[in-house]
Amino acid sequence: MSRPSPQSNKIQIVIVGGGAAGLELATRLGKRYGRKRHDIILVDRNRTHIWKPLLHEVATGSLDANMDEVGYRSHCHRWGYRYFYGVLAGIDRAGRQVHLAPVQDDTGREVIAAHSIRYDYLVLAYGSVTNDFETPGVAENCTFLDSRAQADRFRDRLLDQCLRVSRTMTADPVSDAHVRVAIVGGGATGVELSAELFNAAAALGYYGLEVFDRSRLEVTLIEAGPRILPALPERLAEAARRELEVLGVRVLTNTPVTASDAEGMTTGSGARIDADLQVWAAGVKAAPVAGGLNGLEMSRSGQIVVDPTLQSPTDARIFAIGDCALCVLPGRDRPVPPRAQAAHQMATAVFGNLNRLMDGQPLRPFVYKDHGxxxxxxxxxxxxxxxxxxxxxxxxxxxxxxxxxxxxxxxxxxxxxxxxxxxxxxxxxxxxxxxxxxxxxxx
Ligand SMILES: Cc1cc2nc3c(=O)[nH]c(=O)nc-3n(C[C@H](O)[C@H](O)[C@H](O)COP(=O)(O)OP(=O)(O)OC[C@H]3O[C@@H](n4cnc5c(N)ncnc54)[C@H](O)[C@@H]3O)c2cc1C
Structure with a gap:
């Protein structure tokens, strides 16, 4: 079933993914064109938005996501765009429709049937997911920090484990019980989570877990490469490593993890790292779309290839922004990195280009400014x-x-x-x- 806009002479712009890139774009387009001139539609698989770089704080409990999340329905009402709750399941380029999968509640009962939305211009902004490189056991035993639900689950398990250790120590004060957390990936997410765990452990003492303190936390940060934070200069990465070690984090470099099981991880040398909680934060890949993207040019890692105007070279009506886009700008040998500042800048660039399209002007190439x-x-x-x-x-x-x-x-x-x-x-x-x-x- 197709859902046309109420006034079909309006231009209909559909944005799939209301994250760092998509929500900013929907807000700006809604403010400029919404309600009166054109129809702006945002589709997201969640009902609320939380800025993804906050997820490691949600995972440790340092941040209450209820305070920082934005409900799409009230937001769209204020900013003049329409919001559809649904999961992208494919596109029909010839018919200019996006297909959304049926939405079911947690009992499996259908809430919204499968349907399609017509578009004149489509902006794909559905982000990325953690790449486990198909390492055996990782999908079953490790937590990824891709969504609020995953971060909430990790926090519950962390608190349960802290409680277990606290109870054990109450019963046996000389017990060697610890909360053991293994984190794979020495990039920003792994490093930030490691430090945040010590912040949270220090705070637990105030809230009834009197016998629990930072010394009961054992965090191992495991990196396959020769050093952590490869995106930063060596001096700063070394400073971060020292700081982590002072907190009590065990930092292992040149240590590829080859498997994970319910008790912990195995490294390339066959060594074991036992852990109560395991987190995998070692790289990202494009989020898979169940029904594919109808022949759009994709990279080997599943990102949508885009021209400097951020349009697909296969279909000029389709733009891609944020982590799901692969954009190699002229004169650069590396793509624009999957980061929040790139998502923000791409949203601004596509907002400008959609305005130019409406005004019949030529589009401008995206310029990425790395602010650090x-x-x-x-x-x-x-x-x-x-x-x-x-x-x-x-x-x-x-x-x-x-x-x-x-x-x-x-x-x-x-x-x-x-x-x-x-x-x-x-x-x-x-x-x-x-x-x-x-x-x-x-x-
Ligand atoms: C823990 C963590 C810390 C980070 N820290 C930093 C940092 O300090 N600095 C930095 O620059 N970057 C950081 N990043 C990276 C940054 O969060 C991403 O680069 C940025 O969020 C990408 O924006 P996006 O809009 O492309 O994707 P997202 O913000 O992930 O948004 C994607 C949206 O699409 C929706 N969606 C996904 N699939 C579908 C589908 N099939 N159908 C409908 N909707 C869908 C999702 O629900 C989501 O709302 C961090 C990431 C993580 C996980």
Whole structure:
């Protein structure tokens, strides 16, 4: 069944994926064209949006996702776009339709039947998922941090394990019980999660687990390459490693993990790393689409290949932005990286190009500006680089300044999706919440 727009003479722009890239684009298009001139439709498989770089804080309980998530339905009402709850199941390029799979509730009962939505222009922004490189046992035994549901599940298991250890120590004060967490991937996600776990463990003492403290946490960060944080200069990566080791993280480099089972992991040398909780954060790949994308040019890793205008070379009516797009800009040998700042910039570029299309003007190529890369070691430290004319090229930064710049990326996202007034109000409320609310989400 096809669902035409209420007034079919309007141009219909469909965006699939309301994440860092898609929600910003839907907000801006809705504000400019929504309700009156054109029909802007956002499709997402979830009912709410949470900015993905916050997921490691959700996973440790340092952040209560209920406070930071955005409900699509109320958001679309305010910004003038329409929202459809559904999972992309394929596209029909000739008929210009996106197909959505049926939505079922947790008992298997159908909520929304399979249906299609017509588009004049389609923007694919459905992100990426963790790549386990088909390592045996990883899908069954490791947690991925791709969604709020996964982060919530990890937090529940973490709290249960802390409780177990706490009970054991109450019964036997000289017990050697520990919460053992193994994290694969020494990139930003693995490093940030490792530090955040120690922040959370310190806070648990306030909330009834009197016998639990940081010394009961055993975190092993495992990286196959020669060093952690390969995107950062060696000096900063070394500083981050030292900081992690001071916290108590065991950092293993040159250690490929070859298998995972219910008790832990096996490395390339045959060594065992026993763990109560295992997290896999070693790279991303494009999220699979069940019914395929009807012949769109794709990379080997499943990303949608795009031209510098961010249109598919196969079909100029289709744009792709964010992690699901593979964009190699002229003169560059590497694609635009799968990062939140790239998602934000791509959303801005496609907003401009859709405006030009409406006005019958030629499209402009996307220009990616790498503003640097920052990694937060929770409240303990922040390290990274800033790039740009203002700092005269590449500047390594650490500490408070780095923390402020790190937080500014999320603040920019808040202001883009809520507007200046509400965005700034939410930033202030965020600060107040840090003072008045519990340090950890414990349920
Ligand atoms: C723990 C963690 C920490 C990170 N930290 C940083 C950081 O510090 N700095 C940084 O720059 N980047 C960071 N990243 C990467 C950053 O989050 C991504 O690059 C960014 O979110 C990509 O934006 P996106 O819009 O392409 O995808 P997403 O933000 O993932 O959004 C994709 C959206 O598509 C929806 N969707 C997916 N499949 C379907 C489907 N089939 N049908 C309908 N909807 C669908 C999803 O529900 C989601 O809303 C981090 C990532 C993680 C996981």
């Amino acid at each position: 890369s920052l990694v937060s070691l929770s409240r303990f430290s922040t390290v990274g680089t800033l790039m740009g004319n203002l700092v005269g090229g590449k500047l390594a930064i650490e500490g408070r300044l780095a923390r402020i710049v790190y937080l500014s990326l999320y603040r920019m996202h808040l202001i883009t999706i809520h507007g200046w007034l509400k965005g700034v109000a939410l930033i202030v409320v965020g600060h107040v919440n840090k003072i008045v609310r519990p340090k950890l989400k414990l349920h």
